[in-house]
Amino acid sequence: MIAVIKVAGQQYKVEKDQTLFVPHLEGKAGDSINLDVLFVHADGKLSVGADNKAKVSAEIVDHIKGDTVIAYKTKRRKGFHKKKGHRTAYTKIKVTGIA
Incomplete structure (x- = not known):
């Protein structure tokens, strides 16, 4: 079953027991969350939009930060340069079930 x-x-394509990194979500590690379902493919049938009554439940595994992204700006012949960086916050989740 794929959702x-x-x-x-x-948008993410998920299966049961799959782990993935999504943008930061509220909650603590170990909390359960329900996710919005766009469509489900099960037993050769597609269920799309409002027709599907599927629910995807997941568990928050951890909150982490991604790799450092450097933004470097410069203007030639002016002696101007600026270096900034940031690390994006992600949440690691594990899909526990698709119903």
């Missing part, structure tokens, strides 16, 4: 979920404006 497509929507988390923070991004």
Whole structure:
């Protein structure tokens, strides 16, 4: 059974017992969450949009930060340069079930 979920404006194709990194979600490690389902493919049948009554439940495993992204700006011949960086916050989740 495969489902497509929507988390923070991004879509993910998930299966049961799959772990994935999504943009930061509220909650503590160990909390259960329900995710928005766009469509489900099960037993050769597609269920799309309002027709599907599927629910995807997941468990928050951990909150982590991604790799450092450097934004470097410069203007040639002016001696101007600026270096900034940031680390995006992610949440690691594990899909516990698709019903």
